[in-house]
Amino acid sequence: MEPAPRHQARERALTLLYEAELKGDSPSVVLDALMVEPDPFTATLVRTVESRGTEIDGLVDAAAIGWDLDRMAVVDRNVLRLAVAELLERPDIPTAVILNEAVELASAYSTDDSGRFVNGVLATLAVQIRG
Numbered sequence: 001m002e003p004a005p006r007h008q009a010r011e012r013a014l015t016l017l018y019e020a021e022l023k024g025d026s027p028s029v030v031l032d033a034l035m036v037e038p039d040p041f042t043a044t045l046v047r048t049v050e051s052r053g054t055e056i057d058g059l060v061d062a063a064a065i066g067w068d069l070d071r072m073a074v075v076d077r078n079v080l081r082l083a084v085a086e087l088l089e090r091p092d093i094p095t096a097v098i099l100n101e102a103v104e105l106a107s108a109y110s111t112d113d114s115g116r117f118v119n120g121v122l123a124t125l126a127v128q129i130r131g
Contacts, residue, residue: 006041006101007101007104008039009038009039009041009042009045010042010045010082010101010105011105012038012039012042013041013042013045013046013049013082014075014078014079014082014105014109016030016031016038016042016046017046017049017078017081017082018074018075018078021074021077021078022074026050027046027047027049027050028046028047028050030046031043031046031047044089045082045085045086048085048088048089049078049081049082049085052085052088052089053081055088056081056084056085056088057069057081059084059125059128059129060077060080060081060084060121060125063121063124063125063128064080064121067117073110073111073114075105075106075109075110075114076106076110076111076114076117076118079102079105079106079109079110079114079118080102080118080121080122082102082105083098083099083101083102083118083122083125084122084125084129086098087122087125087126087129087130088129091130095126095130098122098126099119099122099123099126102118102119102122103115103118103119103122106118
C-alpha cells in the first residue's frame with residue numbers, strides 16, 4: 001500500500017482521535033479495530049498522541065491561557081494534540097508545515113475562530129518545544 005499524502009494522513013489521524021474520544025476508547029483500540037490498516041504516518045501520529053498524551057495535554061493546557069482542555073472544542077483539542085505530537089517527535093518536519101497543517105485542519109473541521117486559536121496556542125508551543 002502506497003503511503004497517503006501527509007495532509008490526508010493527518011486528517012485520518014484527526015478522525016480516529018475524534019472517534020476514540022467520542023466513544024471513550026483509547027486511540028489504539030480504535031486504530032486496532034480498523035478493517036484496513038491505516039497509513040503508517042497516521043498510525044504513528046495516533047500512537048504518539050496516546051503514548052505521550054499526559055505530556056501533550058499538559059503542554060496544551062499550559063499554553064492555552066484562559067482555556068481548560070476540557071472546555072475546548074473536541075476537534076480543536078485533537079488538532080492541537082496531533083500538532084504537538086509532531087513538534088515533539090518529528091524534527092524532520094518543519095515547524096511551519098506542522099502549524100500550517102494544524103490551522104488548516106482546525107479551520108476546515110471546527111469553528112470560524114478555531115484556526116486563530118490553534119495558531120496562537122501552537123505558536124507558543126513551537127517556541128517552547130523547538131526553540
